[in-house]
Amino acid sequence: MKKEWFAAKDLVGINGLPTTTQGIHGMARRQGWETRRRLGVQGKAVEYHINSLPKMMKPALIIQEKSAEYLCSSYHDPLLIWIESYKQLNDRERETIVSFIVREGMLAVIKRLMPAQEEIE
Structure with missing residues (x-):
């Protein structure tokens, strides 16, 4: 898998995650997901590292990725x-x-x- 960082909008509703970006950010804060600032975006936009997401997420994100x-x-x-x-x-x-x-x-x-x-x- 090439992509390691995901914006909240990329994670909305996948495998039972919250259905809003606000819900994603709240869950990330509660669970202590690893974050970094999103490059090229104004404001406090962050991305979340795949290894800090719940284990159930990795297969769903791999399937979603358009590899070929x-x-x-x-x-x-x-x-x-x-x-x-x-x-x-x-x-x-x-x-x-x-x-x-x-x-x-x-x-x-x-x-x-x-x-x-x-x-x-």
Whole structure:
């Protein structure tokens, strides 16, 4: 995950968090979340570090992050998109996806061959 700092507006309503920025700021104060000033914003705007957020938040923020979207706009070849997507997976995810593709691919081949075999017999 590349993004480590989140504004309150980024966290509103995710995984049971408060549904307003004021609620987020209140929760952050009560729980002592790590903060820093937001760059380029006037006033007392702050961001919260991902490691200080409740544990339930990290998976939701990872899912929400648009990790491969920028790649699609620069590549027009579907194979390149698949290669870049594959590179972003960890070893366990790669093993899972390869297993799925092989299993589903083989099942599709078997289904296509079965009617042909039934005709021969």
